[in-house]
Amino acid sequence: MATTPRRRRWDATRNHDQLLESAAGAFAERGLSVDVREIAREAGVGVGTLYRHFPTKDDLLRAVLEPDLAEWADFTAEANGTEDAWQGLCLFVERTLELMAKRRAMLDGLSGAASDSAAFEACHAHLRDALEGLVTRAHRQGTLRRDVSAGDLGLQILALGRIVQLTAAEDPGRWRRHLGFVLDGLRARRGDGTRQHPTR
Known part of the structure; x- marks a missing residue:
């Protein structure tokens, strides 16, 4: 019996979703070094199917990162x-590090492991602008x-982010202590010669 167009569309949607799910898990756990063949195998599809949906690894990465970039x-x-x-500055820094700790690919990309990736060019631009x-x-x-x-x-x-990498296995939350040290050193204090008067 011939496969109907509706069935083909359903299969394509299922394969697309399975590839995204497998890629999200693989990138989050193992970072950017993961091979797309591993992702295809974990999704239960062939490499050719992966490339039909995502012609390059960067295309796949961008699709995986889309929800994280929205967050x-x-x-x-x-x-x-x-x-x-x-408070806004502290919130941004802490939440950015939480995202990097949760998503190994984000951590790898922002630290320079994917300097040729269009997805991470956008990440660096967002970080600079913010x-x-x-x-x-x-x-x-x-x-x-x-x-x-x-x-x-x-x-x-x-x-x-490098501290996140070094402590992820033994003490995943340790980076928060170091964030406290950094923020304490960056905050202006009265009488230290660095404080600016607020504009009126």
């Missing part, structure tokens, strides 16, 4: 909407040391 955009908007710029606005607001309110730039903060996030 990132949501809490970036929340951070920008806080009245207290320091930090520029948050740092400007915190400087204006006088809560962030004025010698700290958005680029400095971005490097601190990537450095903390």
Whole structure:
């Protein structure tokens, strides 16, 4: 009996969803080094089927990252909407690290393991743009040391991401202590020569 067009569409949708599910798990657990052949095998389809849906590994990665990028955009908007710029900055940094800890591929990509990936070019652009606005607001309110730039903060996030990698197996939440150390050192204090007066 010939396969009907409706059945073919159903099979294609099922294969697409299974590939995304397998890729999300593989990228989250094993990072960007995972081979697409492993993903196809775990999804129960052939490599040819994978390439019909996702012609390149980067296409697959972008599809997997789409929900994470949407989540990132949501809490970036929340951070920008806080009245207290320091609280917004802390929220953004902490939630970004939580996302990196949850998604190994995000961690690998932001740390430079996928410098040729269009998906991570967008991630780096989002990180730069978000930090520029948050740092400007915190400087204006006088809560962030004025010698700290958005680029400095971005490097601190990537450095903390390395701590996430090193401690993930034995102590997954240890990075939060180190985040506290970093934020404590970045906050402006009265009398330390770094505080800016809020604009009126």
